[in-house]
Amino acid sequence: MLSLTKPLAPLRHRNYRLLFASYLISMLGDGVWMVALPWVAIELGADNSGLSMVVGAEAVGLISCVLIGGALADRYPRKHVIGWSFAAAFAALATLAVIHVSGQLEIWQLVGAAFVLGAAAAISGPAADAFTPDLVPEDDLHAANALESIVRSLAVRMVGPGIGGLLIALVDSFAIIALNAVSFAVAALCAAAINSRTVAGAQGSGGDGEAEPEGEPVPYRQALRYLFGERWLWVLIVWSGVVLLLQSGPRQVLLPFLIHNDLGGDARDYGLLIAVTGIAAVVSSFLLASRKPPRDYPRRMLLAWTAGAAPLALMVFAPSFWLLLPLGAVYGFFSTAGNVYWSTLVQTSVPSSVRGRVISIDWLGSLALVPVSAALAGIGSSREFMIWLFVLGGTLPVLLTLVTLRWVDLRGLGAKGAQQPETQQTPEHSEPVVPA
Structure with missing residues (x-):
């Protein structure tokens, strides 16, 4: 409701x-x-x-x-x-x-x-x-x-x-x-x-509980051990990085040329498309904030990301600029929904002691591939090359999602909360150990 x-x-x-x-x-x-x-x-x-x-x-x-x-x-x-x-x-x-x-x-x-x-x-x-x-x-x-x-x-x-x-x-x-x-x-x-x-x-009460636990920080190698021990986590980080590699170049580099050269638009049209995308993102966020997340939201997250990626394949065939607007709205709505679900999933499923490093690795996977995608988009300028990049950028995420849903079990994620790592004693020293 x-x-x-x-x-x-x-x-x-x-x-x-x-x-x-x-x-x-x-x-x-x-x-x-x-x-x-x-x-x-x-x-x-x-x-x-x-x-x-x-x-x-x-x-x-x-x-x-x-x-x-x-x-x-x-x-x-x-x-x-x-x-x-x-x-x-x-x-x-x-x-x-x-x-x-x-x-x-x-x-x-x-x-x-x-x-x-x-x-x-x-x-x-x-x-x-x-x-x-x-x-x-x-x-x-x-x-x-x-x-x-x-x-x-x-x-x-x-x-x-x-x-x-x-x-x-x-x-x-x-x-x-x-x-x-x-x-x-x-x-x-x-x-x-x-x-x-x-x-x-x-799991606290929003500011009325105990102070943050203080202890010896978990070493980076053990944070990485945790990351790669959780298949769902590293697979979804890789999934999002690959999708950004496929999509950010066409969206940021080629889309303005598509609007200008093929559809006869100008900077105002491009700005309008960005505004429509932003409005759809706001509507999506408000709807999500207005209700509790469903029990299967990790699966819905992946499907939302896919729904947001797919319109890219259609943009290159749009006969007029005005048909780009609903495609941009679909992208803004569903990609934002996926991002909100992802933030909630990481925050509730990753232990606090390694959460910052997991989030930073996720950021790096997103940021590092954007320049690569832009460089790939700048390799060719022909219409055929543009079509291939748009079509691959919109269809490959769908195939990746089908493979991911079969290979990664997303059931039960997000509902159990993050379990704090236990402390394991060794003869040489004592340090928190994140279970694999």
């Missing part, structure tokens, strides 16, 4: 409200910065290669630091990891603003700041995802993930870019840099205000 109040249930818990506020503020800043960054670089005289360096530096920061972020999230208090990463982003942007005022701002300084922002996102992201189950009871966890998905869609795809475009027209680049710096400072303060002494565990 649909409930209009269920999506807001996680906000009953003070600690989660603070984490959510930091997430919302930083996402809005990211949305503004995504639009403003190219214009700041252009104001500094950047050409195509210079702009590529600036944008690429953020991606390098993400990819190079995401595993570090997972390790930090499992070793240190997660609110500190999140807060200090936001503080580092604030410091980078504040320094950039000071240099801008002095009139000495150069491209290489913008590249450095972009790298720091990417690194900060790589560290705060896995920590925040791993921290959420410690702040809300399991009954509210699904709604929390859906609520965060709504914020991401609105802030990064709609509101943030809209504010960024408006600010570019009204104020100079210094004000935009300073505003983004302030957003990270406020987000860091929100994270710092979380009361660690009342953080509940994954």
Whole structure:
């Protein structure tokens, strides 16, 4: 049954409200910065290669630091990891603003700041995802993930870019840099205000339980042993990485050319398609947040991802731009549903002691293959080559899903909760051991 109040249930818990506020503020800043960054670089005289360096530096920061972020999230208090990463982003942007005022701002300084922002996102992201189950009871966890998905869609795809475009027209680049710096400072303060002494565990009461357990961190080799000992976990991470390899290049590189060259569209049409995709993602997240997840949601998750991937095969044959819009809506709706289910599954099925590293490995599997997919999409420019990439990107995920459903048993996942690793004594030393 649909409930209009269920999506807001996680906000009953003070600690989660603070984490959510930091997430919302930083996402809005990211949305503004995504639009403003190219214009700041252009104001500094950047050409195509210079702009590529600036944008690429953020991606390098993400990819190079995401595993570090997972390790930090499992070793240190997660609110500190999140807060200090936001503080580092604030410091980078504040320094950039000071240099801008002095009139000495150069491209290489913008590249450095972009790298720091990417690194900060790589560290705060896995920590925040791993921290959420410690702040809300399991009954509210699904709604929390859906609520965060709504914020991401609105802030990064709609509101943030809209504010960024408006600010570019009204104020100079210094004000935009300073505003983004302030957003990270406020987000860091929100994270710092979380009361660690009342953080509940994954099965806790949403902020009214005992503090996070403190103990010797599980070594990375044992976290990997756990990961590869759980077939469902590593298979689904590989599945999502392969699908991104097949789909991200056609969506990000070839789709604009399809709209421009074959359908006679322009940038406004492409922006409309992105907006429709974002609206569908918001609707999907709201519907999921309004009801409890079904018992077989791990299976539905895989089917939702597949349903979101399949429309790509049809986009290349669309006779008009307007037929792309429902295909984009299907992609936004079902891919978002799969992502929400996946976040809930990992948070409820992976032990807290290794959750940050598992999430960071999942992030790496997603991030590392996106540049490869873009490079593959740029190899050829013929219509036939484009058709092959779109068709393979939409049909191979369906075949992968059929194989995965036969090879991996998803029954019972997500309902049992994460079991904490036991402590095993050895003659030489004592350390937590994650069971394979």
